[in-house]
Each structure stands twice: as C-alpha cells, then as structure tokens.
Amino acid sequence: MHIPDGFLTAQVYLPAAGLSAAGLAWGLKRTEKLDEKRIPLLGAMGAFIFAAQMVNFPVAPGVSGHLLGGALAALSLGPAAAGVIMTAVLLIQAFFMHDGGITALGANVLNMAILAPWVAYFTYQAVTRVLPGRFGNTIGIFFASWLSVLLAALAAALELGWSGMFALNVILTTMALWHILIGIGEGILTTLALNYLVQLKPADIAGEAKE
Amino acid sequence: MKHKKKILLLASFLVVLFLAPFASSWPDGLERVAEDLGFADAAREFALPALLPDYTVPGLPWEKLGTVIAGIVGVALVYGFLQLLAKFLWRADGVARGR
Known part of the structure; x- marks a missing residue:
C-alpha cells in the first residue's frame, strides 16, 4: 500500500509528514x-522486512x-524501534x-x-490480557498483525479520499475489502516469523514488559 | 542475539534469492483499488531518477537477475542505514538518546 507521487494533494501530504516526524520523535x-x-x-530486522x-x-x-512488517518489528523490538525500522525501509x-x-x-511513514x-x-x-498463555500469544500475534494492515x-x-481521488466511502470500502484478505497473510507470516525466525516473545519487549 | 541477527540476515538473502524473483506480479491492494476506481493514471514519477526503478536494473536484459540485484542492494542499504542510525539513537545501554 505504498502511495505513489500524484495521489495526494499538498493539503494532505504536508500535515501527514509533520505528524510522522512528531510521531517518530x-x-x-x-x-x-x-x-x-x-x-x-x-x-537485520529492517533488512528482512525489506526483503519480505x-x-x-x-x-x-x-x-x-506482501508482508508489511510493522507488526513483526513492533512485536519483536517495540513500537518505537519499529517506527525507525519501517521508516528506514x-x-x-x-x-x-x-x-x-x-x-x-x-503519509506512507504515518x-x-x-x-x-x-x-x-x-x-x-x-x-493477551484477555487470553493468557500460548494460545493467547498466537491469537494475539495473528489478530494484531491482521488489524495493523x-x-x-x-x-x-482516508488520505486518498481527502485528496479527492474518489468518493471517500468507496475508497474506504474497497481498500478494506482487499486488506482484510492481505491482513490474513500478514497474520500467518508474522506468527511464523516471530516463532521460528526471530524467536522472541512479544511479551518481553524491554521497558514495556509485563508479566 | 548474535545468532538471531545472523539468522535474520541469512533469511533476508534467501528470500531475495529464492522468493523475490517469483513474486506475484498482480497489483497489490492499493494498486488494484486505484485501477478499479480509475485513478491509477494520477501516479507521477518524481523528477529525481531512481537507481533501481521498481526493483529492476535498467538496461539489464535478465529481469529476474535484476530483481535479485535490486533486492541485495536494498537489503544492504537498509541494513547499513539502520546500523548507523542505531548508534545515534540508542546509547550502548539501550536508553534512547536525548531524553
């Protein structure tokens, strides 16, 4: 879902850039x-997300x-580090x-x-607060990844609609439709990558760890 | 963590080498929506030329080889950029700088 040049008006991409900078900081x-x-x-996480x-x-x-990777980065290294990684990619x-x-x-960074x-x-x-244990962990990773996409x-x-590319409700509906499907791929790939590749438990992200 | 890093880097190269050349060429979700709603043509190329436009090596006749080269260059660039950035953003003990 990388937005190309020409799709957004300055009234949308300038505030989006400002929000992104503030958000990262x-x-x-x-x-x-x-x-x-x-x-x-x-x-290494950035390299892998770029490749994927x-x-x-x-x-x-x-x-x-394709894999977006925002959830993978956030659940292995924390959301702030994920912001830096995804921005680099x-x-x-x-x-x-x-x-x-x-x-x-x-806008893409945002x-x-x-x-x-x-x-x-x-x-x-x-x-994972509602569903503890291994089952909750897997469901948590899958649902978090799906929803992030x-x-x-x-x-x-929203950004495309506000830029006047098409009626907002139609863009929202069609984007949602395809990404409900793409998100399933994100959920499967993120679950696999976290369990078999990174082998890090999301729960022990430093500084925000909860037992 | 050392071996996790190695595994991730190895996986990156394996993905570029063996999966990227066989990626689906169908439009992604956003491209498909842009086509269906008729605003795909609004896309503009920025004046600045890209080194590896759309993950290809300009002038190279073997498209799949171009994909692999673009992938390896991209992986190296992202890795190098982040290694540098990590040095500036986090102190050795993991605390974000400038707090």
Missing part, C-alpha cells in the same frame, strides 16, 4: 528503553499483497526503487511505520 521519547541486546537486531516486502503473494485473482524504497512517492513519504506498529502493539497487549490501509484510504 514522540515514540522514541516515550519508549523507556530498548533492551541493549536487541539493538544489533535493528538493521518484495515477495507479493496472490490473495485473489488479480490482486496480491520506506526511505530506501522511495529514493532507490520509486516504490512509494517522495511527496507521499510522510500509515506503515507509525500507525501499523502501534496498532499491533496495543492490540497484542489487549488480546487493515488500519494502515484505511488510513491510506
């Missing part, structure tokens, strides 16, 4: 502490999706691959680097 300030042992993982984003999988005839994609616009970068990680983080916490897509839809 606030996230870094708010986060108590990133477990020092996890700092070396930042680069290249792999589009079909979700319906004529539509594909989006920067390289925009400037070197023209995947996502330069003027739209602020949707995918700030909103998606925080949605995943809070959703995971809420689900859906809400990021709806944010993109």
Whole structure:
C-alpha cells in the first residue's frame, strides 16, 4: 500500500509528514528503553522486512499483497524501534526503487511505520490480557498483525479520499475489502516469523514488559 | 542475539534469492483499488531518477537477475542505514538518546 507521487494533494501530504516526524520523535521519547541486546537486531530486522516486502503473494485473482512488517518489528523490538525500522525501509524504497512517492513519504511513514506498529502493539497487549498463555500469544500475534494492515490501509484510504481521488466511502470500502484478505497473510507470516525466525516473545519487549 | 541477527540476515538473502524473483506480479491492494476506481493514471514519477526503478536494473536484459540485484542492494542499504542510525539513537545501554 505504498502511495505513489500524484495521489495526494499538498493539503494532505504536508500535515501527514509533520505528524510522522512528531510521531517518530514522540515514540522514541516515550519508549523507556530498548533492551541493549536487541539493538544489533535493528538493521537485520529492517533488512528482512525489506526483503519480505518484495515477495507479493496472490490473495485473489488479480490482486496480491506482501508482508508489511510493522507488526513483526513492533512485536519483536517495540513500537518505537519499529517506527525507525519501517521508516528506514520506506526511505530506501522511495529514493532507490520509486516504490512509494517522495511527496507521499510522510503519509506512507504515518500509515506503515507509525500507525501499523502501534496498532499491533496495543492490540497484542489487549488480546493477551484477555487470553493468557500460548494460545493467547498466537491469537494475539495473528489478530494484531491482521488489524495493523487493515488500519494502515484505511488510513491510506482516508488520505486518498481527502485528496479527492474518489468518493471517500468507496475508497474506504474497497481498500478494506482487499486488506482484510492481505491482513490474513500478514497474520500467518508474522506468527511464523516471530516463532521460528526471530524467536522472541512479544511479551518481553524491554521497558514495556509485563508479566 | 548474535545468532538471531545472523539468522535474520541469512533469511533476508534467501528470500531475495529464492522468493523475490517469483513474486506475484498482480497489483497489490492499493494498486488494484486505484485501477478499479480509475485513478491509477494520477501516479507521477518524481523528477529525481531512481537507481533501481521498481526493483529492476535498467538496461539489464535478465529481469529476474535484476530483481535479485535490486533486492541485495536494498537489503544492504537498509541494513547499513539502520546500523548507523542505531548508534545515534540508542546509547550502548539501550536508553534512547536525548531524553
């Protein structure tokens, strides 16, 4: 859901860029502490998310999706670090691959680097509070990932609608429709990656750990 | 954590090498919506040229090789950029700087 140049008006992309900058700074300030042992993982996590984003999988005839990674980063390294990681991925994609616009970068950061990680983080916490144990952990990861994609897509839809690309309610509905499906892929891939690749428990994200 | 880092980096290269060249070429959710609602043509290329436009190497006739090269360059760039950034944003004990 990388928004290209030309889809957003300045009245939308400028405030989005401002919000993104403020959001990243606030996230870094708010986060108590990133477990020092996890700092070396930042680069590797960004590298993996960049790679995984290249792999589009079909979700319906004529539509594909790919891992977004905001939930994966947030649930392994915390939402503030995830913001930094996702922003790095989006920067390289925009400037070197023209995947996502330069003027739209602020909006893309807002949707995918700030909103998606925080949605995943809070959703995971809420689900595991209701459902403790291994089952709750898996359901929490899956649902948090799914919702992070859906809400990021709806944010993109709002920005497109406010830019006058089409009637807002139609953009919202169609974006929601495809991303409800794409989010299932996000849920499966994030669950697998957290359990078998990163092997980190979301519950012990440093500084925000809860027992 | 050292081995987790190695596993993630190894996985990144395996994904670029063996999965990225065979990715679905169907439009993603947003591209599909833009096509269906008829505003896909509003997309503009920024004046600044990209080094690896759409994950291809311009002028290289082997498209899948281009994808792999673009992927490896991208992985290296993201990794290097974040390694540098991590040094500035977090102190060695994990506390965010500038608090």
